[in-house]
Amino acid sequence: DQQVKQNSPSLSVQEGRISILNCDYTNSMFDYFLWYKKYPAEGPTFLISISSIKDKNEDGRFTVFLNKSAKHLSLHIVPSQPGDSAVYFCAASTSGNTGKLIFGQGTTLQVKP
Amino acid sequence: EPEVTQTPSHQVTQMGQEVILRCVPISNHLYFYWYRQILGQKVEFLVSFYNNEISEKSEIFDDQFSVERPDGSNFTLKIRSTKLEDSAMYFCASSEGGTYNEQFFGPGTRLTVL
Structure with missing residues (x-):
């Protein structure tokens, strides 16, 4: 039952460039979406969220975009830093x-210096 | 900054034994959750707890599992008779409200069932 899918298991980006992480969902009843970052041996850490009444939410270097008609959301990190390397x-x-x-x-993000 | 804590960090047990995983949620939070992540798989919801009772549980959360908030600060997950397939990272989380509130996760307890 894969109601939430992240089709890219990994992403590699150069430091300073933009990282774009994608997510698709199938359940049209979902109305609140969150991104978490996870380092090895730690619990998930909340990054940013968006409710379905919005299409964009921004917090510093992190922006989440929601396309309800496509049931798709994405997380943009600009500029990417080596410390952003984690599982999202x-x-x-x-x-x-x-x-x-x-x-x-x-999705495992690797930001290369 | 307040945080969710969990003990122990690693628990090794024999199949069939009972284990209790402990969590101290953030003090002013009202909603409490357990999730688990089997190695290489996604984080899965187990149970939510509000107002001293289970508010929702997943199919995974069968009769072998129970939760309790014994003293107003701790939140525990008990597995009565562990199976090999219970080996996973167990995460506790808490939030101020239900939906539209971010959940804060603890560092997890790694449960290994031999």
Whole structure:
């Protein structure tokens, strides 16, 4: 049951360039989306979120774009830094439930100096 | 900065034994969650807990699993009779509200069932 998909297992980017991580979902009831970053041996760390009433949310170097008609969201990191190297998870939830998050498989981002 | 803590960081147990994983959520948070990640797989929801009761559970969360908030600060996950396939990283998370609130995750407990 892959309601949230991250089709790229890995991404490599040069320091200073833009990193674009993609996520697709199938459940049209999802109305809140989050991105988490995870380092080895640590728990996921919240990065940024977006509700379905918006199409863009920005926080510093991180911007999330939501295309509801395509059931697609993306995370842009500009400029990318070596410290951004981690696994990035897209997650989604539905209002009216308990906040249960459905995660994608994750994309490993490597930012090369 | 407040954070979610979990103990132990690593638990090794024999198949059939009971384990209790412990979590201390952020103090003013009202919603509590357990997730797990089997090696190489995605993070999966197990259970959510609010107002001292389970509010939602997944198919994974069968009768072998239980959760408790025994003293107003700790939040525990018990597995009564562990199986090999229970080996995973278990993450506790908490949030101020339900939906539209980010969840803060602990560092995880690595459970190894032999």
